[in-house]
Amino acid sequence: MLKLFRHLKPFRFAVIASLAMVMLRALVDLYLPRLTADIVNIGVGNGDIPYILRVGAIMLGIAAVGGVCAVLGNYFSARAASGFGRVLREKLFSHVENFSLHEFDLFGTASLITRITNDIMQVQQVTMMSLRMLIMAPIMSIGGIVMAVSTDPTLSLIFVVAIPLLFLLVTFIGRKGIPLFQAMQEKLDGLNLILRERLTGIRVIRAFNRDEYEKKRFHDANLDFTNTAIYVMRIIALMMPVMMLVMNFTTIGIVWFGGIRIDLGFMKVGDLMAFIQYGMHIMMSMFALSMLFVMIPRASVSAKRINEVLETKPEIVDLPAPKKADQMRGYIEFKDVTFSYHGAERPALKNISFSAGPGEVTAIIGGTGSGKSTISSLILRFYDVDSGSILIDGVDIREMSQEELRSKIGYVPQRAFLFSGTIADNIRFGKEDATLEEIRQAAEIAQAAEFIEKLPDKYDHWIEQGGINVSGGQKQRLSIARALVSKPEIYIFDDSFSALDFKTDAKLRAALKKETANATLIIVAQRVSTVMDADQILVLDDGQIVGIGTHEELLQSNDVYREIVLSQLSEEEIA
Amino acid sequence: MSNGQQPSANTGRRRMGGPGPGPGRGPRRGGPPGPHGRMMPVEKPKNFRKTFFRLLHYIRPHLVPLTIVLVLAVVGTVFNTVGPKIMGEATTVLFEGMMSRMRGVDGAAVDFGRIAKILRLLIILYGVSALFRYFEQIIMAGISQRTIYHLRNEVSEKIVRLPLKFYDSHAHGDILSRMANDIDLIGNTLQQGLAQVIEAIITIVGVLAMMIWISGWMTLITLFTLPAAFVITRIVTGYSQRYFARRQEELGQLNGHVEEMLGGHLVVKAFNYEKRSTEEFNHINEKLYDSSWKAEFVTGIIMPLLNLVNNISYVAVAVVGGIFVTQGRIPIGDVQAFIQYSRQFTRPIDTAANVINVFQSTIAAAERVFELLDEEEQVPEKENALADFQAKGNVRFEHVKFGYTPGKLLMHDINIDVKSGQTVAIVGPTGAGKTTLVNLLMRFYEVNGGRITIDGVDIRDLKRDTLRSIFGMVLQDTWLFKGTIRDNIAYGKKGATTEEVIAAAKAAQVDHFIRTLPDGYDTVLNEDASNISQGQKQLLTIARAILADPEILILDEATSSVDTRTEILIQKAMGELMKGRTNFVIAHRLSTIRDADLIMVMQHGDVVESGTHAELLAANGVYADIYNSQFSTEDFDQPGDFSAEGVFS
Incomplete structure (x- = not known):
């Protein structure tokens, strides 16, 4: 908790001001009984009504001062605590945005979300309560005791x-x-x-x-x-x-x-009356303090969770002076790449070498555990390789900036993910300044234009969070259009055709073929029918390439490929 | 000052304001954890009276303890209210003793005997009051918890009786929120609110009475502060609700943004969207900051303002009281008592106002729970429904009509005849209504016309239990629960022995895998069974179905996210499972489809064709069209996966 408080620095004025106000207020609350005692001791004791009235007027003034102090104290504490929350959120979110997938796996997405939202809110609330109450209790207690001792x-x-x-x-x-x-x-x-x-x-x-x-x-x-x-x-x-x-x-x-x-x-009777009230103030503030003690452990759990995230350094950062990769277009080369996920016993990919160039379709097939999706994650540099290297356009991807690398690639993930916003917004996600014409064109190729035109608002149709108001196939097509709109050098389709029905699938691939004639295509798939016409097929098994070649070649020479084909097609269709 | 009222009001508020555990309804999610529940705009019930009386009905069984609570609360509060006045007498005795001594009256001394007597009385009063309050809380804890215990069980029973239509058409989050959060709110209110209202009312009346008794004039002065307090509360609450609503909305926006951007992290990174996303975040964050500090400020202002009003009345009382004492109109102790009363006076009014809000949202919560309890239940079983029925597995659809919404038929006139031991392949694109068929067979939904028979018996003439025990189901959506693997497999059969479980696991090709786990069959699956892979989950569900040993099987062949080896295992296991049964297979493999005894082609929710592979090809209809288009597609000279990935929910 204390570690987080260094982020309070920009608000030190508000914090100090708020504490000062609380202190003043405490003094006011303690001084009023003193004056009552005077009324009783001197005013009532001597029957001095003018004195009573005079002291009464002073008391009113002091009460007013106390009120003003309390309001101001509230103002400062509200600003400080809310500002504190704002700064924390900002820092945490931009920090998390720089995380690589490794850190995401480490914390889990759901947990990161809670940390940014609920945990910070919790800390913000407790900061506010602390500013208002925490300091009040000791001041009240000490002040009360001082007053009490000075009385008797x-x-x-x-x-x-x-x-x-x-x-x-x-x-x-x-x-x-x-x-x-x-x-x-x-x-x-x-x-x-x-x-x-x-x-x-x-x-x-x-x-x-x-x-x-x-x-x-x-x-x-x-x-x-x-x-x-x-x-x-x-x-x-x-x-x-x-x-x-x-x-x-x-x-x-x-x-x-x-x-x-x-x-x-x-002592006098008035003093006794004051004394009773000191006691009350002291006890009440002790009670408030104990309430805070209930809240602080909860908040410090939250604070710890926030700190954990802030202290985690992203694994993948750009070099201070990244290289440019503008000499070639669309060349991918894997040189003896080995990669394991953190904490995994065995590498997910072992000694992977292959290359792909513009105008070529490279398909990767294999079961889920075989590491085919890992290859696409590595090209995008979601993770760094353990050994070997990946070159894009002749440059090691660790030497170029992540931004440049990813701007070369149009990526269609396995699970189509849309954001809340219009359809146009979602396609524009791939290219910030895309014109409506470009968006239309991308949708056309992705076989999405037809269903979009049927919607009442067309391209302004609102997609709900998580894309729940469009079907799986429509989502996937929009996700493809998003990748197409920026006309990248390299396309990666990570098992992206599974949600499409076969007719759309075929039409889409025909349209894609024309559009991506000069681009490099990487298609990750589980289905033989999807990969059969690729220029080269990489067969992955258990993290290793067990075969590279065309469908016919592999069918002849490769056992694993044949096994996969057999499991999906019946004997007679293969023959 | 003996105002125990003060902290009690605070804790109550805090407990009620906190966000309930468990998943929340949309807007409530991510709410502030602070004590500001009272400042939220209050949800208003649609029919307060009706719901209120219905809720009372649940409390009725506790009438006796409730009466005791009432008595305890009344007596405790009365004792507590009398306290200051009696304490004042002690002060008066003291003061008068001192005064007479000062005036030099002979033999004048403080009457300590009397003071001791007064204080002894006070000790008893306060002691009894505290004891009563403790008992009152204890009894209330029992009443409130037992009441919601019964309410929860009632909801639980309702879950059993609701038709599937209900679950399919309502968001799970909403149903859960009614069952969890709303019932919790009712419990909390019963625990805290009831006693608070009683105490607040008695305190207001009692304090007012005591004040008038001491001095009418001074009471009048105090009462002047009431409208001020009231107006301040009104104005500030108005503002604060507005800001809190804004804050809540912006918090929702912020949470939504974070959820999306982190949930779609892969896409965000792949498209270099981090900067734009952070900008957007900062923008919302800025707005949130603005409404947040304003909301906090305005809310926080209410206490100091009320305090100021209090202090003003305190000063007025002190001055006027002082003057009255000098004039000999009231004793000094009464001034002291009066000060305490006037301090106690505004609190319960504040509490009462707050409790009204809490009551309102509680009644609204109760209304939502009752709505759930009043939902239409599934068609009751026929009185003479068959419980004992040995099925062979002949299934017939006779002129079946069905639609999910009345007046919009999906199936118009389905006729199928499946003989025992046959395999039916169901074919069609996603959303073609393959689920519907399952829904009808298992009688999750009722047909709108025609009938479905098993061995010639209308399924509506069977008890639901009996009907469903005839069927086994292996779906793509593999539902497992938190518990051991053994329990999950044994779910298929009541009272299954360990040997049976292991035999089923062996048949399902999953025994080997289970034995590689550290705890074997006692391995506990976690909440979403995320500690084993999708393929293994599927194998477990197959084992479960094998153990259940049904006559008729409904099977989804899709194994989309499974590696090749597991897929082969699953195929083998499914083959094992299908032996000797009537099978309805949601088919994805061409081999399955071709070998099926009957193919049902579904489109737009209807069965458009049925027959064998050869028959359907000869008919040259939809099936032939699909089949041929698969072959004729350019570059695809080999047929692959026949239908699209079946989403079976």
């Missing part, structure tokens, strides 16, 4: 008992209650998990007649949770009565011992 040191001894007692009780209940609270939360999560499983698995549950079983599973978990919840609530229920008891008994103590002190002539 001996009677102040009562706080020596009361404050630690209150503090101990609150922390004791908190200590006992919070872990139980977490346990309860976990049980609730478990309960909700069962519910979620029952919803997502409803077909299977019904198909296997397990409705009753699931019901019972839920009821058992429900009962278990309810019992825990009741138990926890009972412990938490102690909190308020105990607090009240300590406060009220302290007041009673003050009246009794104060009475004796008054009787002995050490």
Whole structure:
């Protein structure tokens, strides 16, 4: 948590101002009872009404000052904490945007999202509360004690008992209650998990007649949770009565011992009344403090999660002076590339060498575990190779800038991913300044124009987040159009045709052939029919190239290829 | 000051304002974790009265403990309210003793005996009050938790009775949110709100009574501050709701942006979009900052303003009280008591206002839960439905009509006759309605006309359990639950023995894989079963179906994201599974289709053709068209995967 606070620096004025305001306010709250005491001691004691009125006027003034201080304090703390959150978010997001896929795998996308959104919000809230309350408690306590001691040191001894007692009780209940609270939360999560499983698995549950079983599973978990919840609530229920008891008994103590002190002539009745109020202020601020102690551990978990991300350096960074690669167009060369994912026992790719040039179609086939998608990730430099090198247009991709590298490539991922925005926005994603004409053309080639024209808003049709309002095939076609619009040197289709029906697939490939005549095509596929007409087919098995050649060549010479073909086509069709 | 009211109001608010656990409804997601729930625009129920009384119905069984709570709350609060006045008497005794001594009255002394008596009374009062409050909370915990326990179970039972139509047409997130968040909110309100309302009302009445008793004039002064407090709260809350709504919206935008950009990270990077994405983020972030600090500021202002009003009334009371004491109109202790009362006065009003909001959103939540409970249930079973039925596996569709929405038929007149042991290949592009067929066979949906029979018996004449135990299902969407592999396989058969589970796993070619796992059959699959691969999941579901040993099998052949070796295993396992059964196969392999006894060609939700491969080719219809176009496509002289990837949801 403290580590994060260095990001508060730009707001140090607001922070200091907010703290100063809180301090002033605390003093005001403590000074008012003092003046009341004067009214009682001097005004009432002597029957001096003008004095009472005068002190009253002063009190009003001071109360007004306190109000102004509180408002200003709020203003500063709101600005500081919100600004703090803004800076953190900005830093975290741009930091994450520089992450390579390795760091994404490390944290998990969902977790990164929560860290940027919820965790920062949590820290922001607690910062605000801290600015408003954390400092209030010690000032109130110290100030209150100073005032109390200056009124009557001996009677102040009562706080020596009361404050630690209150503090101990609150922390004791908190200590006992919070872990139980977490346990309860976990049980609730478990309960909700069962519910979620029952919803997502409803077909299977019904198909296997397990409705009753699931019901019972839920009821058992429900009962278990309810019992825990009741138990926890009972412990938490102690909190308020105990607090009240300590406060009220302290007041009673003050009246009794104060009475004796008054009787002995050490203090006056007005002082006693002030004393009671000091006690109240001190105790209330202790209570506020204990509330904060409940919140801070939660926030520090969040802070830790934020720091973890901030402290992770992206693995892939550009060289200070990247090379230009503008001598050639569309040449890809893998030189003895070996690559393993972090923590993997065996390399995902081993000694991969091949080259591809403009006007050529290179297909990569193999099962999911075979590493074919890894090849496309490596070309895009989503990961760095362990050994060997990848050259694009004659330059090692580690020596050029990531931006230049990727601007050469039109990439169609396995899972079509669209963003919320219009269809035109989504296609323009591939080329920021694409004209409507270029967008249309790309859509035309990608076989998307037809369905787009049928939509009421055509290219302005709004795509919902995650592209849920278009079908899988339409999504894939838009994702292809997005890659086409920038007319790149190299196209990578990472198993991108699976969501298309065969007619569209065929039409699309025919159209692509014309459009990409001078470009380099890499097609990753699992289906034989998709790769059969490629100029060269790379057969991958277990991370290694076990064959390179055309369909006919491989069918003759390559066992793995034949096995794949056999599993997909029946004997007679191959013959 | 003995205002225990103060912190109690705060904690209650905090607990109610916090975001509920579990997945949230869209706009609620990513809400602020802070204590500002009260400042959110309040959701209003559609029919407050009706829902309220229905909710009361759930609390009825707890009438006795609830009455006790009421009594405890009343007595506890009354005791607590009387406290300051009695404490004041002690001060008065003290003061008068001192005054008479100062005036030099003979033998004047503070009457400590009386003070001791007063304080003893106070100890009892406060002690009892605290004890009562504790019991009140404890009892309430039981009542509230048990109430929502029953509500949850009722929802759970409802899940069983709802038709699949309901699940298909409602977002899971929304249903879940009703079951989890809304019920939690009801529980929290019962726990905190009820007692708070009682306490607040009694405190207001009690404090007012005490104040009037002490001095009508001074009460009048205090009451003047009420409209001020009220107006301030109104104005500030108005602003703050506006800013919070804005903040919430911008927070939603920000979260949406982050989700998209990180979710589509691959694409973002591939298209060099990082800079544009960061710019957009900073833009939203800036707007969020603006509404965020304003919302926080405006909300935070309410307490200091009320405090100021309080302080003004405090000063007024101190001054006027002081003057009254000098004039001998009231004793000094009463001034002290009055100050405490006036401080307690605005709190419960604030609390009550807040509780009204909380009540409203609770009733709205209850309404959503009740809506769920009132959803139309599946058609009840016939009274004389067959429970005991030994199926052979002959399936007939006789003039079946079906549509998901009334008046929009997808299937117009389906007639199929499948004999026991035959294999039916279902063919067609994505979305052609292959799922629909499954839905009808398993009676997840009801036909709109005609009938489906098994061995000549209308499936509606069978109990649903009986019908479904005839069928086995292996879908592409492999649903497994969090639990051991053993339990997941055993799901197919109640009371399956370990030997049976292992035998099924062996038949499904997955036994070897399971044994390579550190805990073997006791390996626990995590929440989304993401600790094993898609192919292995599929094998497990096959094992599950093998164990269930159904007469009729529904099978999805698609194995899109599976490596070659696993695919071969799956094919083998499926072959094993299909032996000796009637099979409905959502077919992707040409070999399966050709060898099928019957091919059903589906398009736009309807079965457009059916027959054998040869018959259909001869008929020269849709099937022949698809088949030929596959062959005639330029450059493709070999047929590949026949149909597109079947999305089977």
